[in-house]
Amino acid sequence: MSENEYLAREKMRALQQERLLNLVPRLYEKVAFYRKRMQEHRISPADIHSLNDITRLPFTTKDDMREVYPYGLLAVPLAEIEEIHTSSGTTGKVVVAAYTRNDLNIWGEVMGRTLAMGGVTEKDVVQNAYGYGLFTGGMGAHYGGQHIHATVIPISGGNTRRQLTFLQDFGSTALTCTPSYAIYLAEAAREAGLDPKSFSLKYGFFGAEPWSEGMRQEIERGLGIKAYDIYGLTEIIGPGVASECTEQNGMHVNEDHFYPEIINPDTGEALPDGEKGELVITTLSKTGTPLLRYRTRDITYLTRGTCPCGRTTVRMHRLFGRTDDMLIIRGVNVFPSQIEEVLLSFKMVEPHYQLIVDRKDSLDRLEVQVEMNEALFSDEVRNLEGIERRIESALASALLLHARVRLVEPKAIPRSEGKAVRIVDKRVL
Amino acid sequence: MAIDQVSVFIENREGRLAEVSRLLTAKGVNIRALSLADTADFGVLRLIVNDPASCAEALKGAGFVARTTEVIALGIEDQPGGLDAVLGFFAEHNVNVEYMYAFVEKTEGKAIVVFKTRDTAATEALAREKNIPILTGDMLAKL
Known part of the structure; x- marks a missing residue:
């Protein structure tokens, strides 16, 4: 628990302003990318006098981050960086987040708040089933648990049998993983003849993929716990940007560190509280790779006012979707353009493809349908299967995700006049 | 002395094979021998017919991927x-x-x-x- 979660609005704004006025000159001085960007917008740090002036600053996009890969956004010498994470993406096109000691402390603090908001204390045992590695879920939840002195079990993702054994034997009280994996765990427990309600589990902190109230109810029923929605993204810090309190009515944004704005994604203009638009975040206190007005592409709205839990921080609604065509599959970000790039690296493949996403046994599945053509065709089935396997393995190394490739007849994929319908998302959330 | 076999790609969905046979009937193609190799998703129908070249053309004209081997x-x-x-x-x-x-x-x-x-x-x-x-x-x- 931090007093910053309970500040009066004017005190929060004063803190945010102080941090912004420190950030902007720092970025101008230390990061060539931002200096150039501000010059292009004919704005200098001297023009930023108050928090309200933030709307005069340029946005940062994911493409910007890719362009300056790998170290172009570092605001400190590399020697001061203690950890690096990247967001999933095509090889060589990942987005880099570099953390200083200061940033890791912030991460522990905000993820500590996330867990504490749901009720976790030093007496709890946190079974952290987010994947450890470049993905920020694992380390983020780990640092958060340690920050509030809970017992953290770094079991990482997968190995369901062991997850169930640990839930039974170690008396885990908190579970951190993707929501779809939580549902899968509940099913696996029942199949193994275990009653999840006999576990000591009390609450779970779920994020990294889209989910819904329906899934929340399924998880809460299936595991007999409170299921909390948490939000974050690698570019900003990883998980810990915002999370639900026990009211489960919107996610409290850790706005002392991450300043949120909602904009019209088409015009870039600011939208008032309560109106749906694209979430834009400025990292007020990070020192490794701080970002100005980062366009998350996530759609939500903000609500201000004191929450019944006592916190005064602004709340963001559960995500409504995205402004781009990014798919989140088993926690991995997938853009159709990445898949297209892989497909077209096969000379004989034509750009007629469709992505079918569905959910079986609570796990997302991606099928890539590719149209057959004369150049690809062979009268030998094993050659055709070989093509499917080769594309699958190229996709696996580019996306870090298994996608099933299926050859279909020509013209099987609907043609459209305008933008091709590339994605059929059959997931019922 | 080799002979030309017509091969055609067919998705595993209901009625697809019947569409091929209807098309060949309409074109007066006489099937002398055939084999169907299939997987869960698709099949390759191989045909020995009286006039392979026009059979393959007819299939292609109807939007199938076909070839002679x-x-x-x-x-x-x-x-x-x-x-x-x-x-x-x-x-x-x-x-x-x-x-x-x-x-x-x-x-x-x-x-x-x-x-x-x-x-x-x-x-x-x-x-x-x-x-x-x-x-x-x-x-x-x-x-």
């Missing part, structure tokens, strides 16, 4: 061990049979088997050496 049709003794003798001979000479299928009809008391191998010309030479009858497209069309 060279295969070799051999007359095999229609008795136990007849096929085994040929396959044994091929194996001795390192002929790799990709796939094979048989005609329903016979010719001069021999069963007709279609072979697809890596090297059709070499297989033909071997068959000639062993005096295995090789059937031409004309012979098959007259069956």
Whole structure:
């Protein structure tokens, strides 16, 4: 628990302003990318006098981050960086987040708040089933648990049998993983003849993929716990940007560190509280790779006012979707353009493809349908299967995700006049 | 002496095979032999027909992916061990049979088997050496 979660609005704004006025000159001085960007917008740090002036600053996009890969956004010498994470993406096109000691402390603090908001204390045992590695879920939840002195079990993702054994034997009280994996765990427990309600589990902190109230109810029923929605993204810090309190009515944004704005994604203009638009975040206190007005592409709205839990921080609604065509599959970000790039690296493949996403046994599945053509065709089935396997393995190394490739007849994929319908998302959330 | 086989890609969905047969009927194509190789998702229908070139064109015109492939049709003794003798001979000479299928009809008391191998010309030479009858497209069309 931090007093910053309970500040009066004017005190929060004063803190945010102080941090912004420190950030902007720092970025101008230390990061060539931002200096150039501000010059292009004919704005200098001297023009930023108050928090309200933030709307005069340029946005940062994911493409910007890719362009300056790998170290172009570092605001400190590399020697001061203690950890690096990247967001999933095509090889060589990942987005880099570099953390200083200061940033890791912030991460522990905000993820500590996330867990504490749901009720976790030093007496709890946190079974952290987010994947450890470049993905920020694992380390983020780990640092958060340690920050509030809970017992953290770094079991990482997968190995369901062991997850169930640990839930039974170690008396885990908190579970951190993707929501779809939580549902899968509940099913696996029942199949193994275990009653999840006999576990000591009390609450779970779920994020990294889209989910819904329906899934929340399924998880809460299936595991007999409170299921909390948490939000974050690698570019900003990883998980810990915002999370639900026990009211489960919107996610409290850790706005002392991450300043949120909602904009019209088409015009870039600011939208008032309560109106749906694209979430834009400025990292007020990070020192490794701080970002100005980062366009998350996530759609939500903000609500201000004191929450019944006592916190005064602004709340963001559960995500409504995205402004781009990014798919989140088993926690991995997938853009159709990445898949297209892989497909077209096969000379004989034509750009007629469709992505079918569905959910079986609570796990997302991606099928890539590719149209057959004369150049690809062979009268030998094993050659055709070989093509499917080769594309699958190229996709696996580019996306870090298994996608099933299926050859279909020509013209099987609907043609459209305008933008091709590339994605059929059959997931019922 | 190799003959042209028509191969067509067919998705595994209901009625798709029937659409091919309806199309071939409409075009007056007479199917002499066929084999269907399939997976869970798709199949490859292989046909020996009276006029392979126009059959392939008709299929392509209807939006199918089709092609002609060279295969070799051999007359095999229609008795136990007849096929085994040929396959044994091929194996001795390192002929790799990709796939094979048989005609329903016979010719001069021999069963007709279609072979697809890596090297059709070499297989033909071997068959000639062993005096295995090789059937031409004309012979098959007259069956």
